Structures are given as C-alpha cells and as structure tokens.
Amino acid sequence: MPTSATVPPLTPATVWPARGRHTRGAAEDVLRRTLERRKHSRDIDDFLELPEGDDPNAERVFEARWRVDETVTVRARLGLTRGSDDGREWILIAEAEQPWRDEWPSPVGMFWPDEPDAGWDRAAAVDLSLREINPLPQDDKDTRRLLRNAVRGGWHIHVVVHEAMTTDERGRMPVARWLPPGLRDRVVEHRAAPQQLRGLNWALRDSGVQVPRGGAVVLPGSPAPDGYDAEDFSVRAVFLDGTRPTDLVDAVTRFAALPRPLPDGAEGPLTALREDWHLLTLQEELDRQRGLVAMYAEALEAMTRSRDLYREAAERAHEALAAYQESAGPDPARQQPSGAPGTSALHQLTRTLERFKGKSARPAAPAGEKE
Known part of the structure; x- marks a missing residue:
C-alpha cells in the first residue's frame, strides 16, 4: 500500500x-x-x-x-x-x-x-462548543459522522464521556473547568446519554477506542500522536457529582503532553508570527535596524569588490589592446614574424579577455589542416 x-x-x-x-x-x-x-x-x-x-x-x-x-x-x-x-x-x-x-x-x-x-x-469545522458540553446526536450514524469530522485537523482535544445515569446540574459541569488554564480552551467535550453507549462504541469502532460504561476516553485524533494507546487514555469511571474527575483530568493532561503534528493550516500563521512580526519593542526595533545596516554593508562591500575586479580586468584589456595596436603599426596588412612583439601583445590581450569572460578559449584548427 x-x-x-x-x-x-x-x-x-x-x-x-x-x-x-x-x-x-x-x-x-x-x-x-x-x-x-x-x-x-x-x-x-x-x-x-x-x-x-x-x-x-x-x-x-x-x-x-x-x-x-x-x-x-x-x-x-x-x-x-x-x-x-x-x-x-x-x-x-x-x-x-x-x-x-x-x-x-x-x-x-x-x-x-x-x-x-x-x-x-x-469550533470552526463543526458546530460544537469549546466551553460547554456537547450532547451527541440521537442517531448513531450522525454520531459517527460528527466524531469523524470533529477530530480532523488536530486543533482540539476531544473527550467523550458516557453518563451511566441521568445527571443533575452538578454532573453537567464540563471537565474543562478542572483543567489547567492552558488546556481549557483546547478541549471539546462530548456527552453520551445512558442509552447511547452501544451506538457510541459502534460509531467509534474505526478509531480503535471504546468508552467504558460510565467512563470516558480521550480520542486519538487523525492522525493519532506517537505514543497514544487507547488503554492509557481510557477512564473506567467518571463520577458526575460535581467532584473533580481526577483520572480524566490526568488523561487529558498526559494526552496534551504527547508530541502532536502541527494542526492543519497552522504552518502559515506560525511562519507569519515568526517572520512577519510587527509589534516590536524599542530594543527589538534597534536590533532589527542594526541587522539591516549590517546586511546592506555586506552587500555594498560585495558589490565594491566585484566592481574593482571588473575595472582591473578592463584596464588590463585596454593595456593589451594598446600594446597590440602600437606594435602592429599603421599598416594592418603587414605580416608579423613569429615571436614578434605584436604577437606577444596579441596573446596577452587574448589571455586577459579569457580571464575576464571566466572561461578558456579553444584554439581553432588552421585552415586546411585535418584532425
């Protein structure tokens, strides 16, 4: 596959x-x-x-x-x-x-x-509350569809709690109220009524987890984080009497500590936070301007070096051309003997131009000469 x-x-x-x-x-x-x-x-x-x-x-x-x-x-x-x-x-x-x-x-x-x-x-993807309890739909297929869509993207931690019996107001308090402050706005809690347990576990069978009667489970999400094991994040009993559900709070906290993939669509905002940040302190603005000055200085120095190299190559080319013209004399048709100064000047000009172009010139074979 x-x-x-x-x-x-x-x-x-x-x-x-x-x-x-x-x-x-x-x-x-x-x-x-x-x-x-x-x-x-x-x-x-x-x-x-x-x-x-x-x-x-x-x-x-x-x-x-x-x-x-x-x-x-x-x-x-x-x-x-x-x-x-x-x-x-x-x-x-x-x-x-x-x-x-x-x-x-x-x-x-x-x-x-x-x-x-x-x-x-x-919640952005599905119509769920981030701070209140979300009762599951009465239809099992709707429950399956809801939970499958809810966990996509990896933005929230989803907890499913089964009520063993009908609860009063004390049992209707969301688990988020017991969580540390940094987790409260990241948890979505789903509640199953007493008669919904069988349909709920049918809806969850593809995710590889089951909810114990009167218990709870932290859903793995899609994809599941490394280190997730259904048994480790399943709670066998949650007492919905207004007391702190210690085991469930511990399971949610441990799940939040697992290494998790970056949520879908978060990479762009994270890059913008790091690279396109505008709310600078005076010291940060000063450091930023100093960095820009140093960058521009390096670029200017590199341009200056390149300019000097080109100017030096051009001057040598002009000197070689002047020497060749001087040695050739007023008659361009005059033949130069082998090893004469004009020939040496011509070779010097050729070598200078080759260095200036940054590549070697391949000499052409004399006319009529076979390979």
Missing part, C-alpha cells in the same frame, strides 16, 4: 495553537475592546491591529505580547477570516520563549472576553 512521503511537522514545544469561529456581532470590535482592557489591567504589555487592506475579505490580524512567570515573553497572533456564513473564523498562534506550560494563562483569554454567550467559542 503506498504511503505519503510527506511527514507533517510536529508542533514545537514553545507553540500554543487554537482555532474557532465567532458567530455573534462584529468580531473586530470585540477584539479591540478586550485587548484594550487587557492592556489597561496590565495582563498584556501591548497589542497592535495591522492596517486593513483594500480587500474586505482579506485576513485581519491582531498581535499581542505579554509575559508569564514575570520574565518569559509570549508573542501571539490572531487572524480573522470570513467563514462560510456570517461568522468569522479565527486562528490564534502563540509562542513563548520557553516550552509551554499548562499552568500559564490561556492565550485565548487575552484576545476574547471570558463571558457567557460571547460568540467566539464555536
């Missing part, structure tokens, strides 16, 4: 990716207000909205930077694009100066407001 020779790059340990869809109101206005509040409260050091181009459908970009653990700088880029409906899809890529730690604040919370019904917390 043929396999693809292209291996997707792994997500760098310093990078935090997220993706979603904003479905309510003007997303740009929400971002501006939230970033202004974060800057005023000193949650972030600064932010920048890149100028809007002529194309109204072009990506709108917001940049922000802040510090974690007081000294580690985080740079983040959020790009907005128009979705298939009236909503706006967003991709957020954040990168820290050190490997990312789950206890650091979520970059999503720096750009979007932490309010109910804010409108930004929908």
